[in-house]
Amino acid sequence: MSQDLLPLFVDVLTEEFGIPAEDVSADASFESLGLDSLDVVELTLVLEERTGVKLEDEELEHVRTVGDAMAKIAEKQA
């Protein structure tokens, strides 16, 4: 069910961060997408606006990939 969030991530990462859609997959690490820790914090702000779910700093510690972030959000939405 976290897979349902992939289109949202594709949207946000292409529109807000200028990343080509074909690069975005659950397996893609933020590092491989060229996003540093500040970018990831900014990404969480956009995701919060879109989903109402806020990923806290401590939750981001183990978030390395798009899939990790999707799973965290799905978990908090449940």
Add this chain to the structure above:
Amino acid sequence: MTDIVVTGVGIIAPSGRGREAAFAGVLSGRSAVAVDDELVSMGTPVTLACRVPAFNPDEELGRGASRRLDRFTHLGAIAAREAVAHAGLSGDDELITAINPDRVGILMGSGIGGAETWAEEYPRYLEKGPGRTSPMFIPRMLSNTAAGTIAIRTGARGPNMTVNTACAAGASAIHVARDLLRAGAADVMIAGGVEAGITGLSVSAFAQMGALTKNPDPNTASRPFDVDRDGFVIGEGAGVVILETREHALKRGATPLATLLGVGASADAFHATAPPDDGGGAILAISRAIADAGLDLSQIGHVNAHGTSTPLNDVAESRALRAVFGAHTDNLVVTSTKGVTGHTLGAAGAIEAIFAIESLHAQSIPPTANLINQDPDIALDVVSGTARNHTFDVVLSTSMGFGGQNAALLFTGA
């Protein structure tokens, strides 16, 4: 004293982008002032501004540049890239490969820093709360980010600093860079000024001060030294020069474009924004530059003046020139390129230093745009109408910042 030469320049200005276009723009005397759609949409009391030619930051500076970097940093990076390439320091990309980049320093000047970032982020903070504050706010906004970004892009790891003397910052940066070279802190300095402060907030505030012209006609609004001038038009841009010792330039086979003969700086110690009527602080800065260069007054033939088009500045500056040069004042051919570019604030000192160097090469002095009736209180030979061919050896470029901070630079041919 060790000769300091200029071996490269880069510029993005309202008069054009790149060395040739930007100087051709001021030589033409066509003012870059225009009604600014963004200011109109914000309902600011003044809606005229001088923007640089449009560009796409993400295409030019890499994906994420528009999101991660403020506009002033975009401008600085674009000008620095041109300057570094012009000096033959970089290869196909911006990385400095021709010499050891650890010995290349950066000295930038900016009056405001990330003005757009402040203007966008603070309302978001008020509206959405502290938890939605962008983590990019600080790195985008800090006024040293242009210098830091140029270092990241070029690999230059020498001393890296940013000076702020408001509208004199670009000239002050060149001054301090020269001193660092003479102190042996670097072999090459990337030095210049940058500003992108055309926001609703800053334009409204400058208007409230009475600093901006109320003239709504773009074709006459910026008119330095004219009797009908009533304020400046805000501009934006960046100018960057490459400085090094003559010995270093020749050793690496670079072609010097000009020699930086002297620098001078001073404070008015008078008022937060107004100059003293007699141009007191400016007199000191100009005199110090001439003494620093060891020149005779008669050797100076051209002045690229600060000439903002405000009633106070232009008359005080003319009195300062008269006080320094005495009878030789009548032999000086003076211009203010701000008639074309508007006032690019912290970038102006560097942009105008580049125009001064280009005038030296061309032996042609750009006209002061929109100068129709020269103020009778300004007893100077100011070029108006079209560019004037003039034979001269040394040019003086003056800059005066809010805070009463003044800078003067003297250049001659290579």
